[in-house]
Amino acid sequence: MDPRALDRFRTGQALQGPLLRELVGRHGAGAIRPAGSLVGPWRILELLGSGGMAHVYLAERADGEFEQRVALKLVCGNVELSHRLRHERQIVAGLRHPHIVSLVDGGDTVEGDLWFAMALVEGTSIDAHVRAHALDWRACLRLFDTVCAAVEYAHGRGLIHRDLKPGNILVDGGGHPRLLDFGIALAEQDADAADRVLTPGFASPEQLAGQEISTRSDIYQLGLVLRALLAAAPAATGAVRTDLERLLATATAAAPEQRYPAVTALREDLDAVLSRRPLAQDRATPRIRFARLLERQRHAAIVFALAAVVLVASLALAAWRLSQEHRQALAHAQRADGVARFLVDTLSQANPYAANGSNVSVLEAMDFAASKLDAELGDAPEVRRELRLRIGGVYLNLDEGRRCLDLFAGTAAAADLAQATPLWRARSLILNSECHLVLDQRALAWQQLDAAREALADQSGTEADALRAFILVDRGQLRSLDDRIEEANRLFEQALELARQSHATEQEYRATRMFAANLQTAGDDRHAVELLQRALGLARQVYGTTHRSALTTAGLLAVSLARLERWEEAEGTVRDALAAAESIQHRGAGADVVIAQLRDGYANVLWQQGRLTDCIEQAGQALAIYRRVAEPNSTQGFNPSWRVATCAYQLRDLAQSRVHAEAALGYAENGSPVGKINALRMLAAVAARSDDPAAAKAYLERADAALAVTEVTSPTVFSAMFLTHALLAAQTGDAATARTRLAEADRSIEHSGQNPAWLRQERESVAAMIDTGSPQR
Amino acid sequence: MSEATQDFARLLDACRRGDADASARLVRLVYGDLRRLARAQRGQVAAPATLNTTSLVHECYLRIAGSSVGSVASRHHFFNLASRVMRQVLCDYARQRLAEKRGGGQVRVTESVLDAEGHAEASDLVEIDNLLVGLEREHERAARVFECRYFAGLGEQETADVLGVSLRTAQREWNLARGWLAERLAG
Numbered sequence: 001m002d003p004r005a006l007d008r009f010r011t012g013q014a015l016q017g018p019l020l021r022e023l024v025g026r027h028g029a030g031a032i033r034p035a036g037s038l039v040g041p042w043r044i045l046e047l048l049g050s051g052g053m054a055h056v057y058l059a060e061r062a063d064g065e066f067e068q069r070v071a072l073k074l075v076c077g078n079v080e081l082s083h084r085l086r087h088e089r090q091i092v093a094g095l096r097h098p099h100i101v102s103l104v105d106g107g108d109t110v111e112g113d114l115w116f117a118m119a120l121v122e123g124t125s126i127d128a129h130v131r132a133h134a135l136d137w138r139a140c141l142r143l144f145d146t147v148c149a150a151v152e153y154a155h156g157r158g159l160i161h162r163d164l165k166p167g168n169i170l171v172d173g174g175g176h177p178r179l180l181d182f183g184i185a186l187a188e189q190d191a192d193a194a195d196r197v198l199t200p201g202f203a204s205p206e207q208l209a210g211q212e213i214s215t216r217s218d219i220y221q222l223g224l225v226l227r228a229l230l231a232a233a234p235a236a237t238g239a240v241r242t243d244l245e246r247l248l249a250t251a252t253a254a255a256p257e258q259r260y261p262a263v264t265a266l267r268e269d270l271d272a273v274l275s276r277r278p279l280a281q282d283r284a285t286p287r288i289r290f291a292r293l294l295e296r297q298r299h300a301a302i303v304f305a306l307a308a309v310v311l312v313a314s315l316a317l318a319a320w321r322l323s324q325e326h327r328q329a330l331a332h333a334q335r336a337d338g339v340a341r342f343l344v345d346t347l348s349q350a351n352p353y354a355a356n357g358s359n360v361s362v363l364e365a366m367d368f369a370a371s372k373l374d375a376e377l378g379d380a381p382e383v384r385r386e387l388r389l390r391i392g393g394v395y396l397n398l399d400e401g402r403r404c405l406d407l408f409a410g411t412a413a414a415a416d417l418a419q420a421t422p423l424w425r426a427r428s429l430i431l432n433s434e435c436h437l438v439l440d441q442r443a444l445a446w447q448q449l450d451a452a453r454e455a456l457a458d459q460s461g462t463e464a465d466a467l468r469a470f471i472l473v474d475r476g477q478l479r480s481l482d483d484r485i486e487e488a489n490r491l492f493e494q495a496l497e498l499a500r501q502s503h504a505t506e507q508e509y510r511a512t513r514m515f516a517a518n519l520q521t522a523g524d525d526r527h528a529v530e531l532l533q534r535a536l537g538l539a540r541q542v543y544g545t546t547h548r549s550a551l552t553t554a555g556l557l558a559v560s561l562a563r564l565e566r567w568e569e570a571e572g573t574v575r576d577a578l579a580a581a582e583s584i585q586h587r588g589a590g591a592d593v594v595i596a597q598l599r600d601g602y603a604n605v606l607w608q609q610g611r612l613t614d615c616i617e618q619a620g621q622a623l624a625i626y627r628r629v630a631e632p633n634s635t636q637g638f639n640p641s642w643r644v645a646t647c648a649y650q651l652r653d654l655a656q657s658r659v660h661a662e663a664a665l666g667y668a669e670n671g672s673p674v675g676k677i678n679a680l681r682m683l684a685a686v687a688a689r690s691d692d693p694a695a696a697k698a699y700l701e702r703a704d705a706a707l708a709v710t711e712v713t714s715p716t717v718f719s720a721m722f723l724t725h726a727l728l729a730a731q732t733g734d735a736a737t738a739r740t741r742l743a744e745a746d747r748s749i750e751h752s753g754q755n756p757a758w759l760r761q762e763r764e765s766v767a768a769m770i771d772t773g774s775p776q777r
Numbered sequence: 778m779s780e781a782t783q784d785f786a787r788l789l790d791a792c793r794r795g796d797a798d799a800s801a802r803l804v805r806l807v808y809g810d811l812r813r814l815a816r817a818q819r820g821q822v823a824a825p826a827t828l829n830t831t832s833l834v835h836e837c838y839l840r841i842a843g844s845s846v847g848s849v850a851s852r853h854h855f856f857n858l859a860s861r862v863m864r865q866v867l868c869d870y871a872r873q874r875l876a877e878k879r880g881g882g883q884v885r886v887t888e889s890v891l892d893a894e895g896h897a898e899a900s901d902l903v904e905i906d907n908l909l910v911g912l913e914r915e916h917e918r919a920a921r922v923f924e925c926r927y928f929a930g931l932g933e934q935e936t937a938d939v940l941g942v943s944l945r946t947a948q949r950e951w952n953l954a955r956g957w958l959a960e961r962l963a964g
Contacts, residue, residue, distance in 0.1 A: 006955045008955065009926075009927055010927075013927055014867050015867075015929075017894070019871060022870075
């Protein structure tokens, strides 16, 4: 046959031409749904409007439970975003602000479309309102400031609007503005710039470029909104006009880092214009500024306030890093130190945003402090550098890696870095490395560590040694994450020695704990228990008994104790830790995650005792917590999913086992290669016992392929793989192969000296199957 | 067969009987996946097309059927259906596009290169779709293999799994279908 004839048709060719793109382009927001159609519990009444990827309908409750009409927005589905969206939708649903239109309900349709039911608001768009009422510039600024306050509130909860424009701000009959569409723009946003829906004229440069969006993108859009409002109002004149122009220029600077760092700063300048004070950038030249700092009580207070904010936060976080409430954080700080109390008092006087202390979150306080850093401390580089590190450290503790990196990204920060001492440089590079790690940018994290090492090259003394230990631990952690365990352990050993010499207790704890975790994974529980007991003592000494480090170390210890069949100690350890964790008042999501980890540890202890039903119960509870609080793409659900899959498999509840093994595989895609091998092997075993040898074979091949490219240290992984091969051969009646594989499994088990109960049970089951020559479940 | 798969199958049947609403609903069901395909394509992703499309079909299945249901058999059935759906959706659109051109609703002064390419592709697809009806009569299995590979981008092993034939057969029928179509395709 003419080979060209065959070349005319390629695999997937129909999906690769311009036709598919066109088809997709034409469909956009999709068909308009007729009146009477149902979306979730809502019945559509009429179309209110359409745009880009969405239609907005007037809708009412379909179940007649109660009478309620809403604006129902249907956004054409985007499967990739849906997890993030659900997460964001939850936050939006929790927003309660007089100037933000609340989200009533939300969900997705079978087609994958997302819907949002919002309170129905009467009103006109803000620019039309300004024109209709002929507002002057003062009234415009006040109205606009109210909008800013609403945006500030949402930013404080980690939400970015992404589509601020006059049309999304309605003003009601009483003159009150209300913000629409919070948390919805994300649904309409897309990873690809070409088909992303942007409001023409109101997109920030980084949105147009398809880059990552931050709160500063909203600040840009706020600037454009203000510009539009001022254009609709009679022009201001003289100095006010100049100041407004400069305020707008700062808000809408092309480079995000040149804009106002937070809405708070924008509002300060709005207030300055309204009360005819100079803008922040004019208030003083650095030299005069420093003199005034010493002269004037209020300004001195700001420096103290910065220090206080940071100190309060550090103390509070050290006491309990996961505490949710600022009130409690303050209380901790007050108890902890009289100096702190003094500074807290100063803080509440100096910081108008913390007037009543309790309604500013640690994050907001940090943003405030960060926004002040360069402007207020231009002439005090030592203090500024120290604070930069402290604030960055607090961000890191709050898992705000991006914010922390931003703190070190500006030109002022670069200048600090260039002029700082080698020790400071090393500390900031280590901090940056950890931020990259939080953001799962491992290569970047490694680079920063190398740079930190270089910075320390000529340094001696205990502080430099402590930092070297820090770097060694972090390098070990990165290697562990890549499953390069032997290399990691060598680094931990070096770190331990250095940490002990330089009395760096925190590093000693971290190295001990991570080293122990690796030993545990490799099955060396005797050694692991020794190290973990030491790590637990160190953690309590450094952080206190209810700190997450102490709690999770206890969880790990329990697991190893259980593997050594020291059941009572194991259960006691994990139960004590659980009780301690649950006794914490005002737990944040982070504390819930710790509880989930402990429950997972408890599940593990139960599993090893063969208490499978109890194990499923605990692991199920852990999983429920992760599903509630975990970040998108998080791999945390892997352990409990895999645990349930294993227990269900042992109970021969193959359906449940499959579901959870599939979930585990999903989690493993972003996580550990060994986890992926385990999940695939479990799926193969389930398929083999479900009389589906083809699927079993496919899974097993994938597991083999993954095994071939992964450094696996746990010998039971190999033993289990051999057993599953044997199982599949036995199920397909190939007794010869089955025997060979079984013998390999036996050798592996004998060689490793590790033969836990589940492995024994599976081995006996497979051996029986081969002996009787008949497949069985 | 799961409920969702049945729904899918019913829609496909209605579509083939010329039900325009069903066709629109079918597109809506796979729209998100189509969009991502289009995007991957525009991004000139280096990964082979089969990899992308197969994993997409998998995700489409999980989304529509739900992750908790479905034996392997019903999964294969779904992929089998999906390849027909892709053919239906693309060929329907190709016909619609050609009709618009002929009907001359609005006359465009300039025609971009892309537009011309789209036109050529649309004519090809319609012709292939028509020829496939003939191939279905003579060699039904070859026509099914062609659908799986050409319209759904499934690889040879997946195609074999989905249709329940051996790898060798899937390879042979793919060559047969291509040769058969090339002989008859104009141009």
